Amino acid sequence: MRFASPPAATAEPSALAVQLRANRRWRWGSLLLALALLAILSLASLALGAKAIPLPEVAAALTGGPASPEAVSLVIGLRLPRTVAGLVVGAALGLAGALIQALTRNPLADPGILGVNAGAAAAVALAVGLLGIDQPGYYVLFGLVGALVASIVVSALGLGDPLRLVLVGMALGAVLAGLTGAIRLTDRQAFNAMVAWELGSLTDKSWNVILPLIPFALAGAVIALAIGPALDALVLGQDTATSLGVNLLLTRVLAVAAISLLAGSATALAGPISFIGLMVPHLARRLTGPSQPWVLALSALFGPSLLLAADIIGRLVVSPAEIKAAIVTAFIGAPILIHLALRPKLVTL
């Protein structure tokens, strides 16, 4: 990626200090901006839909003030869980994307494109279809295992060339999606159970599905932020990282564990969603420069913003029907994948 050119080589120390200070201010500014954006989109997600509700009434519904019963049932019953699901899934996917890009040093990496989300989905489908599990609370365990297996397989097969990694991931994703489809179509019981768990969408998520997943996503997020500084060293290359005293193996293991926790819980909640993990870290990196802890923090904020925006767009363009959020993110994200693949020099991270 675009490394901020090291100013130390040429610039005066004082100029360096000035730039670093400016950089730091810029980073805190971006963080505030991202928080504000997320707040606005969360409110919009509560207010907008087939029936728009004015913001004062949304606030009244949330705080238990005077609001029409219809507004209360829409905001509290439908849109609040949906928005919270969007926040959890978006943050998890943004973080997983930033992690997987740093781990593979590949600007095209994304848990959706690399088949990790498809692995989680296939594991859930297998659990429903073969083992007859119909408690959504257990989906997450299978989702985690599926994500873990898929991320290990993909990184073992595709290490090295960034483009090959994407192809291996796409192939794996296609196979796993085919498997999921076959189970859904052949097993009527599985189909019925999985209709509620609609693929790549935030609709109809009840609290008893959302709440059990939050600890898993949170654990992944904590690991991700904890290994941020070590990832900074990893991005410089194995040798440099070792000489800086970073435990490479431990960092990698923790990163894979965090990716599996994040992508697995996101997929168990919303089904496979691609391209969020691809786009968000690029935006974050552009704002903060190559500092992994900052990239991770901003990705965790931009991820839910993007997912909520996609979800809102999906509600509005064919209102009163809806388009799944995953379809909107694909439509926004694919041009970015194309743009990245067409850069004159395909940079490894």
Added chain:
Amino acid sequence: MSRRGAVGASIAAAALILGLLGLGWGDYPLSPAQVFEAIWSDASFAHTVVLEWRAPRVVAALACGAALGISGMIFQTITANPLGSPDIIGFATGSYSGALLATTFFGAGGAVITGGALGGGLATAGVVYGLTHRYGAQAFRLIIVGLGVTAMLHALNLWLLTRMHQELALAAAIWAGGSLNLVGWGDLGWGLPLLALAALGSVHLLPLLRQLELGDDLAAAHGVRPNRARMAAIGLGVALVAVVTAAAGPIAFIALTAPQIAARLTGGPGLPLGSSAATGALLLLSADLVAQFIAPQPLPLSVVTVCLGGIYLMGLLVRESRWSMSGGQYE
């Protein structure tokens, strides 16, 4: 007979034999002898089952498979990369988008769907090649761009489906899974001649393709105009995919795998045309039979081809990681 010819002929024979067996399988099982009997005996129930119900499906599987095999051979030859096949680069999805758009605006109908599929496939080809042509031999970029375009078109297709009338959308969704279920003699009546025409065109084009394999400079020195030859080849390849898509929906991974399998069976340099067609026919027919009979209820065809093809693709990539990708050599 050369080794190539002999291998190609035996693959084609295997496809035909499987086709005859396929005529006998189903809820009303018939032995091969009974199938033969049924074909010649008019007005019996078996006659109706074999000729009216099962034969169109088997014929369609053979013809579509052969067409996809040829199309894959053409694209893999001009991109000089085993991954450069129309299903990976998004032409099949583009054809489907075109067909959906055409049905949305002009209503259902064989000619409308075929025209739309053709237009969609060609437009997709134009976009993908337009974006990537300045990178020349870097086929991996072409493929990633194709994957991106496929993802967008897929999103577009789903959006179109939600906007359609319910009945139309249901039919289109079944068709999206790829199915030879609904193919009757009526569809084959316009599809087969078109496919035969495009196949003849490819045979005619084969010497030019062989020149392109040598590289643009050498081809030009031999009196071939590389760009014109490539355009003609792309047109034919897209036409083959578009007709198949219009008849049976987007079927993934046959075009990808057939030429590579055929090349490994026949040996020798370059990709064989006839054997690719025969292998494609055999693969699609097998996939269709698996889709019909492996599960308690029939699966969409693309579920089977995607699973088998994806596994094959991963194997290909793992093998390929041992070679240099720069030249895009076959082996």
